[in-house]
Amino acid sequence: MDKPVGFKPALVERLLRSAWKRLAETEDADGSDDSADDDDAALADGLKVKIQPDTLPVAAEFLRLFVLQALERAQEEAMIDGSPEVEPRHVEQILALLLLDF
Known part of the structure; x- marks a missing residue:
């Protein structure tokens, strides 16, 4: 039986930590500490944030x-347009509703 295809938890962890690092760099560059609360400060410093082992697979x-879901919706949009291939414009057309649904 084939193994299901998906994202590796280690990759997800690296993506999250990279995003938190960029957030910290952006906040340092802005210098706007007046509106930052404790939760934002903890997320901004990716090294301080602990990710529970159960969280990564989820x-x-x-x-x-x-x-x-994005691929399926973009494919449906391409079929409606009569296009043989999914193009970036098809993804753009479904993106707003997809983000609202998730």
């Missing part, structure tokens, strides 16, 4: 489902 599954 986040990986969420990303897998999000991507599959």
Whole structure:
């Protein structure tokens, strides 16, 4: 039986930590500490944030489902347009509603 395809939890962890690092760099560059609360400060410093082991597989599954849903909706949009291929404009057309649904 084939192994299900998806995102590896280690990749998800690296993506999250990279995003938190960029958030910290952006906040440092802005210098706007007046509106930052403790939760934002903790997220901004990716080294301080602890990710529970159970969280990574769940986040990986969420990303897998999000991507599959985006592909399916973009494919449907391409079929409606009569296009033989999914193009970036098809993804753009479904993106707003997809983000609201997730």
